[in-house]
Amino acid sequence: MAECVTIPNHILSAIASHRQVCSEPMAAFFYDLPALAAQGRAMKAALPAGVELYYAIKANSEAAIIDTVAPVVDGLELSSGGEITRACACSTPRPWVLSGPGKLDTDMREAMTRGVEAFHVESLGEVARLQAIAASLDHLQPVLLRINPALPADLSSRLRMAGTATPFGIDEAHLADAVRAVDDAPNLTLVGFHVHAMSHQTCERRHQRLLASYLECWPRWRALAHQPERVTQLNVGGGIGVNYLQPSAQFDWPGLCEALGERLAAMHEPPRVRFEIGRFLSAFCGYYVIEVLDTKVSHGEGFLVCRGGTHQFRLPAAQGHDHPVIHLPCDPERAIEGERRSWTVVGQLCTPKDVLSRRQEMTGVAVGDLLVLPLAGAYGYNISHADFLCHPRPEQVFVRDSHESRELKTRGQRHAETAS
Numbered sequence: 001m002a003e004c005v006t007i008p009n010h011i012l013s014a015i016a017s018h019r020q021v022c023s024e025p026m027a028a029f030f031y032d033l034p035a036l037a038a039q040g041r042a043m044k045a046a047l048p049a050g051v052e053l054y055y056a057i058k059a060n061s062e063a064a065i066i067d068t069v070a071p072v073v074d075g076l077e078l079s080s081g082g083e084i085t086r087a088c089a090c091s092t093p094r095p096w097v098l099s100g101p102g103k104l105d106t107d108m109r110e111a112m113t114r115g116v117e118a119f120h121v122e123s124l125g126e127v128a129r130l131q132a133i134a135a136s137l138d139h140l141q142p143v144l145l146r147i148n149p150a151l152p153a154d155l156s157s158r159l160r161m162a163g164t165a166t167p168f169g170i171d172e173a174h175l176a177d178a179v180r181a182v183d184d185a186p187n188l189t190l191v192g193f194h195v196h197a198m199s200h201q202t203c204e205r206r207h208q209r210l211l212a213s214y215l216e217c218w219p220r221w222r223a224l225a226h227q228p229e230r231v232t233q234l235n236v237g238g239g240i241g242v243n244y245l246q247p248s249a250q251f252d253w254p255g256l257c258e259a260l261g262e263r264l265a266a267m268h269e270p271p272r273v274r275f276e277i278g279r280f281l282s283a284f285c286g287y288y289v290i291e292v293l294d295t296k297v298s299h300g301e302g303f304l305v306c307r308g309g310t311h312q313f314r315l316p317a318a319q320g321h322d323h324p325v326i327h328l329p330c331d332p333e334r335a336i337e338g339e340r341r342s343w344t345v346v347g348q349l350c351t352p353k354d355v356l357s358r359r360q361e362m363t364g365v366a367v368g369d370l371l372v373l374p375l376a377g378a379y380g381y382n383i384s385h386a387d388f389l390c391h392p393r394p395e396q397v398f399v400r401d402s403h404e405s406r407e408l409k410t411r412g413q414r415h416a417e418t419a420s
């Protein structure tokens, strides 16, 4: 399986040069920024006319990632005051929206004063708080209502955020009340609806049907508004999955876009559709690279104990999958001659849960070899419990161009960026 992923040469050389400056066995993230920009451009190029692509920065909000993605997408989707700070520090200012449950009054006020394009409102309580804040700033604020629609049961995915009981959005049964509340709020103006129903959608057909079900509801949702002609936007969220187990078989984004284009073209008054994608934009650019510290066999199972672990890369543990692993031997010629066997790849934590991948076939693995875990650019380091056991945070290396490794390194400690 891992054989399907090839590591680009500029990443291999960045790994090699980083290793030379490591005084300890290494554990570090490498991000291929040109590949990230290319992914954004390809996704954008496939969109039907008039459909927009925003980046949901929670997938990876490192400054270099935002700076790379921002110029190639239409805007950013944020969900906290901290994310507002990061987005506003971006070298290419882009429009941005604020969504998410549990918004603080201070975040909503901050967003308004810093020029938020729209809020995605999650509840009736939020409508009231937002109205009060907008009134205090004497500001007219565009909002979208986030809907938790009833969904056909067969459209579900692993991580559902709609069609079931969740803290997200407003049930369709209460939507009329919410629309009325916004219509009655003098400082708010309803411009559209938002649905982000699931993550990890790996089936293009199912996602097509999901979007089709939103578009079928659209005229009905819109008709609830006092002035339907002002309600023009349908934000369909993100949720496009990454196939971690079969990296060569990825979601057919162009296929989804083509089907969406045909559907929109057939509509009488189609909405302006916007995607806000996190994982599918940033996952592919990241590599987590760890060094083998020890090899052992326990009750018949081989273990590679590596620098780092799930406290730096929680993704496989969070998803319950065996992440693909690519073996980078120190001495490739000797490795080919070595024993082929199955290894379970673990980290340094004193817990049996610190497993990155189970039973991977590898040949001639030795202490000091490197293992590369690809597809680590989204929900990797940033969802990890990096302080557990007081290990130092991993270095993050942002590889800027494919020729010379002009890199920017970030020690785990935030704000400590220095050009190398």
Ligand SMILES: *Cc1c(COP(=O)(O)O)cnc(C)c1O
Binding pocket: 056, 058, 059, 077, 099, 100, 196, 198, 199, 200, 237, 238, 239, 240, 276, 277, 278, 279, 280
């Ligand atoms: C997390 C999130 C996204 C992005 O989801 P991905 O699965 O990373 O594409 C988009 N919109 C909202 C509201 C989210 O919470």
